[in-house]
Amino acid sequence: METSIPxxxxxxxxxxxxxxxxxxxxxxxxxxxxLKLNDHLEILLVYIEELTDSSKLExxxxxxMISRDSTRLTQYDSVTHFAAVVAxxxxxxxxxxxxxxxxxxxxxxxxxxxxxxxxxxxEAAIRGPREGFTEDLKTNLSMIRRKISHPNLKIEKxxxxxxTNTEFVLAYIEDRVKPELLQEVKKRIHAIKTxxxxxxxxxxxxxxxKTLSLFPQIQNTERPDTVSASLLAGRVAIIVDGSPNAxxxxxxxxxxxxxxxxxxxxxxxxxxxxVLRLLLAxxxxxxxxxxxxxxxxxxxxxxxxxxxxxxxxxxGIPFPTxxxxxxxxxxxxxxxxxxxxxxxxxxxxVSIVGALVIGEAAVQAGFISAPIVMIVAGTGIASFAFPxxxxxxxxRLLRFPLLILGGFLGLYGVAIGVMFIMIHLVTLxxxxxxxxxxxxxIGKNIWKDTIVRMNKRFVTEPQKNEENKLN
Amino acid sequence: xxKISSISWLIVLMLVSGxxxxxxxxDYAFWIGTALDLSEDGNLEKSAQIAVPxxxxxxxxxxxxxxxxxVVTASGSSVVDLEQQVQDKLPRRIFxxxxxxxxxxxxxxxxxxxxxxxxxxxxxxxxxxxxxxxVNNGKGRDVLEVNSPFNKFSSIVAVDQDRFCRLGDTALxxxxxxxxxxxxxxxxxxxxxxxxxxQEKNQxxxxxxxxxxxxxxxxxxxxxxxxxxxLFWMKGVLKDQFITEExxxxxxxxxxxxxxxxxxxxxxxxxxxxxxxxxxxxxVIENNTDIDISDTPQRVAxxxxxxxxxxxxxxxxVKKLQGQYGQDVFGIGEEIxxxxxxxxxxxxxxxxxxxxxxxxxxxxxxxxENMGGIGKxxxxxxxxx
Numbered sequence: 044m045e046t047s048i049p050x051x052x053x054x055x056x057x058x059x060x061x062x063x064x065x066x067x068x069x070x071x072x073x074x075x076x077x078l079k080l081n082d083h084l085e086i087l088l089v090y091i092e093e094l095t096d097s098s099k100l101e102x103x104x105x106x107x108m109i110s111r112d113s114t115r116l117t118q119y120d121s122v123t124h125f126a127a128v129v130a131x132x133x134x135x136x137x138x139x140x141x142x143x144x145x146x147x148x149x150x151x152x153x154x155x156x157x158x159x160x161x162x163x164x165x166e167a168a169i170r171g172p173r174e175g176f177t178e179d180l181k182t183n184l185s186m187i188r189r190k191i192s193h194p195n196l197k198i199e200k201x202x203x204x205x206x207t208n209t210e211f212v213l214a215y216i217e218d219r220v221k222p223e224l225l226q227e228v229k230k231r232i233h234a235i236k237t238x239x240x241x242x243x244x245x246x247x248x249x250x251x252x253k254t255l256s257l258f259p260q261i262q263n264t265e266r267p268d269t270v271s272a273s274l275l276a277g278r279v280a281i282i283v284d285g286s287p288n289a290x291x292x293x294x295x296x297x298x299x300x301x302x303x304x305x306x307x308x309x310x311x312x313x314x315x316x317x318v319l320r321l322l323l324a325x326x327x328x329x330x331x332x333x334x335x336x337x338x339x340x341x342x343x344x345x346x347x348x349x350x351x352x353x354x355x356x357x358x359g360i361p362f363p364t365x366x367x368x369x370x371x372x373x374x375x376x377x378x379x380x381x382x383x384x385x386x387x388x389x390x391x392x393v394s395i396v397g398a399l400v401i402g403e404a405a406v407q408a409g410f411i412s413a414p415i416v417m418i419v420a421g422t423g424i425a426s427f428a429f430p431x432x433x434x435x436x437x438x439r440l441l442r443f444p445l446l447i448l449g450g451f452l453g454l455y456g457v458a459i460g461v462m463f464i465m466i467h468l469v470t471l472x473x474x475x476x477x478x479x480x481x482x483x484x485i486g487k488n489i490w491k492d493t494i495v496r497m498n499k500r501f502v503t504e505p506q507k508n509e510e511n512k513l514n
Numbered sequence: 515x516x517k518i519s520s521i522s523w524l525i526v527l528m529l530v531s532g533x534x535x536x537x538x539x540x541d542y543a544f545w546i547g548t549a550l551d552l553s554e555d556g557n558l559e560k561s562a563q564i565a566v567p568x569x570x571x572x573x574x575x576x577x578x579x580x581x582x583x584x585v586v587t588a589s590g591s592s593v594v595d596l597e598q599q600v601q602d603k604l605p606r607r608i609f610x611x612x613x614x615x616x617x618x619x620x621x622x623x624x625x626x627x628x629x630x631x632x633x634x635x636x637x638x639x640x641x642x643x644x645x646x647x648x649v650n651n652g653k654g655r656d657v658l659e660v661n662s663p664f665n666k667f668s669s670i671v672a673v674d675q676d677r678f679c680r681l682g683d684t685a686l687x688x689x690x691x692x693x694x695x696x697x698x699x700x701x702x703x704x705x706x707x708x709x710x711x712x713q714e715k716n717q718x719x720x721x722x723x724x725x726x727x728x729x730x731x732x733x734x735x736x737x738x739x740x741x742x743x744x745l746f747w748m749k750g751v752l753k754d755q756f757i758t759e760e761x762x763x764x765x766x767x768x769x770x771x772x773x774x775x776x777x778x779x780x781x782x783x784x785x786x787x788x789x790x791x792x793x794x795x796x797x798v799i800e801n802n803t804d805i806d807i808s809d810t811p812q813r814v815a816x817x818x819x820x821x822x823x824x825x826x827x828x829x830x831x832v833k834k835l836q837g838q839y840g841q842d843v844f845g846i847g848e849e850i851x852x853x854x855x856x857x858x859x860x861x862x863x864x865x866x867x868x869x870x871x872x873x874x875x876x877x878x879x880x881x882x883e884n885m886g887g888i889g890k891x892x893x894x895x896x897x898x899x
Contacts, residue, residue: 339536339538343612347546350544351544353539354539354567355567357538357539360540364538364539
């Protein structure tokens with residue numbers, strides 16, 4: 044049964060046919076369509092029905108038939124390697140074999156149903172472009188190319204995944220990107236050894252610096268404008284076919300606190316919002332632990348009247364504050380997780396029930412004190428203020444160890460926790476760039492576009508490699 | 515492996531060295547106010563105003579008759595012993611970190627409070643932003659038992675009241691500082707319970723006097739009302755006040771803020787002179803005189819009259835204090851110390867004897883910056899046109 048698969052395409056259509064039949068055994072979606080031109084010239088079309096624009100195909104075939112000439116077919120790219128033919132057919136190309144020609148012509152008549160370009164649902168903006176990436180690489184690349192119409196925008200095609208044969212591209216702007224960075228990215232990409240590449244996150248996991256860190260070291264976005272802006276700032280983008288999330292690297296922590304809209308709104312407002320976001324980021328991580336630490340270890344730090352109110356609402360509560368907060372935080376996270384994937388109609392019902400149960404009944408029944416509900420709600424709101432979901436995640440998770448530290452060791456524990464987080468963040472690097480750059484180590488352009496955004500008039504545009512030196 | 519062991523060592527270290535003093539907030543008895551009195555048998559009597567959070571709860575929903583606090587009393591010989599006795603009466607751990615006021619009964623104050631004050635300087639639980647009062651003609655415990663309609667805690671009421679008319683919650687710090695110096699004698703605000711009508715009974719306390727102490731921390735006297743404000747103005751701790759002056763044609767009231775004082779001293783042989791300059795910026799809030807303040811020559815003349823009148827009043831107050839109590843509550847001695855440090859070394863031993871003979875001259879400079887005029891004057895007063 045085992046016959047060797049030829050390396051080169053043969054002159055004989057018959058042989059090629061046999062070889063392909065063997066390769067595509069039991070592949071019901073592969074169509075072999077033998078044709079005869081002028082009653083003697085044998086032609087074989089091999090394609091995947093579902094991925095081919097059949098009306099275009101028919102048009103080409105009928106044109107050939109009428110003109111009784113095969114030149115119409117030979118205008119396509121010719122390939123002599125058999126493996127390349129197979130790969131291309133699997134990607135949706137139509138392979139044309141003509142008797143007497145030792146090559147296959149590959150017509151790209153790909154057409155399949157795909158999602159339309161939608162507003163990016165996780166990174167919506169009020170002002171600025173509304174288009175978001177789709178699953179189709181070509182569409183995504185077209186969106187970037189439309190924004191940067193310059194030959195210096197380089198798009199390198201790569202492939203990974205032994206079984207999935209997924210295409211992905213490396214995009215960068217030649218004289219903006221630091222050569223060492225590009226080299227490092229390429230090195231890590233070539234080192235990828237995997238069977239499958241289902242999404243850009245697979246690449247992220249395979250090439251990131253510290254895979255055990257809680258903090259994402261590669262930014263992901265659904266927005267072509269964010270990608271374009273990052274490319275212009277000298278970063279590298281990786282876009283994977285089949286994934287609507289492009290990867291941007293290197294990533295700094297501050298990118299997670301910046302929304303695309305920040306560059307479209309007026310700068311004073313944006314600066315204020317960014318400061319607010321930073322504050323909320325800190326709160327989302329520290330609010331419960333500080334509350335617990337203050338109330339159970341350092342009551343002298345709370346103003347008298349506030350403390351009496353807290354004390355009054357804690358009368359008769361059965362749990363210690365730590366346990367109380369931990370329970371409520373877990374409840375909140377559970378509610379959030381439950382609501383996330385539910386159909387929209389049920390989701391709202393869950394949140395109403397959750398809010399009622401947690402907010403009202405628990406307090407009324409005297410299980411939970413009212414300030415805890417406020418603290419948990421405040422933390423929840425704060426954690427929704429992150430423009431980037433993946434940056435919000437570590438803060439969500441770190442809340443719990445900090446809460447336990449705060450509950451057992453007071454502010455001392457919280458300080459220890461924060462110190463460890465800071466040490467980690469300061470040592471973390473993303474493709475050679477310090478994660479907290481330009482705040483730690485402090486950089487010249489700290490006020491340009493980090494915690495606040497400077498007016499574009501006052502910011503000198505990066506010229507060629509100048510920006511790279513700063514990075 | 516090495517990493518894991520080092521991390522676990524860190525955790526152990528943290529747990530072992532951490533502060534294991536966790537206490538739920540509702541296991542504390544918050545001590546809001548202290549009263550120190552002399553009991554009939556000559557012992558020290560200590561009363562504590564302790565917050566009852568359950569009673570405090572219903573304030574938000576309007577109208578509960580609960581006091582929100584209880585007053586616990588114990589008597590013994592030392593303050594700390596009394597603290598233990600108070601704890602014996604309470605089911606929760608006492609917490610001094612939020613004490614707002616200390617009330618000292620007048621009889622105890624007159625006997626002397628040296629043995630009490632030491633504890634405040636040592637006990638780290640004491641917050642320095644505590645107010646300290648002497649209770650005029652009464653016992654501290656009575657003040658704690660007052661049911662103010664404004665706040666559940668009469669201690670806080672007293673502090674707030676003091677803040678708006680005298681010093682506020684810096685009093686204990688000021689007293690402790692004054693005790694440590696030898697050119698000034700401590701003074702502290704006084705509260706009293708003087709019901710003028712039925713509603714005021716058991717509800718209102720008054721802060722209008724200042725108690726004067728000698729260097730042995732015995733209370734020697736008090737000044738009331740305007741004189742007490744003048745005392746604090748000269749001491750330099752008063753920030754603002756209302757001044758009402760009687761002129762020939764009627765009275766005029768000013769709200770004075772940005773109050774400043776500067777003292778300049780002179781020593782000529784045996785004669786010690788002190789020139790006190792007091793300044794302030796005023797806003798007219800009542801004008802029953804014929805003077806038109808909007809007219810600059812008239813206003814300047816008014817300012818001068820007011821200055822001289824005020825200076826005379828203050829000089830009289832100083833004379834009275836020198837004559838009656840002979841205690842330098844103004845800090846003139848401190849000023850001499852600063853300006854004539856070498857002479858002060860000889861003076862300070864018998865400063866109490868020297869102070870009554872110090873010649874104090876006062877100049878006042880009030881500036882009317884805002885005449886407070888909205889619209890026309892009420893016809894009939896000062897109508898000249």
